[in-house]
Amino acid sequence: MAEIPLISVVIPVKNEALLLEHCLESLRSLAYPADRLEVIVADAQSRDNTREIAERNGARVVENEKQIVVSGRNRGFEHARGELVAFTDADCLFDAQWLANSLKYFEDEKVAGVGGPTLMPQDSTHFEQAVNLLFELAGMIGVTSHRQAFAEAYETFDIPGCNAIYRRKALQEVVLLVGPGGSTQHSQALRPRLVAQPLELSRGESQRLLPRGRLQLTVSPQERSGQPLGAVDEVIAVGPTHA
Numbered sequence: 725m726a727e728i729p730l731i732s733v734v735i736p737v738k739n740e741a742l743l744l745e746h747c748l749e750s751l752r753s754l755a756y757p758a759d760r761l762e763v764i765v766a767d768a769q770s771r772d773n774t775r776e777i778a779e780r781n782g783a784r785v786v787e788n789e790k791q792i793v794v795s796g797r798n799r800g801f802e803h804a805r806g807e808l809v810a811f812t813d814a815d816c817l818f819d820a821q822w823l824a825n826s827l828k829y830f831e832d833e834k835v836a837g838v839g840g841p842t843l844m845p846q847d848s849t850h851f852e853q854a855v856n857l858l859f860e861l862a863g864m865i866g867v868t869s870h871r872q873a874f875a876e877a878y879e880t881f882d883i884p885g886c887n888a889i890y891r892r893k894a895l896q897e898v899v900l901l902v903g904p905g906g907s908t909q910h911s912q913a914l915r916p917r918l919v920a921q922p923l924e925l926s927r928g929e930s931q932r933l934l935p936r937g938r939l940q941l942t943v944s945p946q947e948r949s950g951q952p953l954g955a956v957d958e959v960i961a962v963g964p965t966h967a
Contacts, residue, residue: 728760729830731823731889732806736788736796738768740814741777748781750817755824764803766796774814801895810889826889836894839887 733751737744744765751763765778768791778785786803788796797811808830810823826838 728757729807729827730760730762730805731756731808731810732800732804733761733763733810733812734766734797734800734804735763735783735812735814736766736768736793736800737770737774737778737814738788738791739770739772739774741770741772741774744774744777744814745781747812747814747816748778748783752781753820754818754822755820761823762805764800766800768792768796804892807892808889809892809895813886816886823889830891835891837888837890839889 735744735747748763751761752758754761763778763781763783765774765783765785766788767775767778767785768788775785784803786799788799790796800811801809808826812818829835829838
């Protein structure tokens with residue numbers, strides 16, 4: 725990309741006051757020009773001071789009337805102005821290079837999206853570790869232990885729902901399925917090729933962290949239903965999450 729693109733970061737929230745402040749502080753610390761970054765918080769009628777925190781930290785707040793995560797992501801996308809659109813959660817912290825390191829992959833016009841694994845906190849409970857293991861056994865890389873790293877790039881079938889950055893035009897062209905399937909449904913709709921890039925681990929925290937590793941998502945123009953993105957309730961997210 726010849727010029728630094730505007731990136732919209734979409735965060736669906738509901739009563740996230742305890743976490744959102746840290747997430748937004750982490751976004752402000754990214755090694756990315758502030759004037760090329762917009763943060764959109766899709767609020768599902770929070771009863772705490774989530775909205776106040778978002779506005780105080782410079783985020784644009786939009787209403788998520790359906791009060792479910794997938795519709796919040798869609799609502800955020802509808803209001804996003806960026807050439808690239810990233811999805812994350814309020815309980816996420818980010819490596820400083822999270823956005824900057826993704827740009828090189830978008831030099832290839834075939835690349836529709838970029839993502840990567842998230843890191844579980846070092847103080848994860850046994851239950852959380854068990855859930856992590858289930859993801860690994862399923863062949864997914866969306867959640868990974870803080871001790872694991874990828875030595876080299878490899879292909880995978882899915883892009884994690886909590887760490888993805890998309891080319892706007894790819895999301896506008898590809899139909900996303902409605903339902904609880906999350907990132908798996910999205911990948912099936914795109915019929916993509918996903919490549920996991922080598923992972924450089926971030927420091928351990930009380931929240932999941934977005935490391936520097938990335939997935940490369942390439943779209944092949946196959947199944948389309950003709951339904952525009954704004955009419956469905958399924959888009960996937962990006963980010964590291966509080967345990």
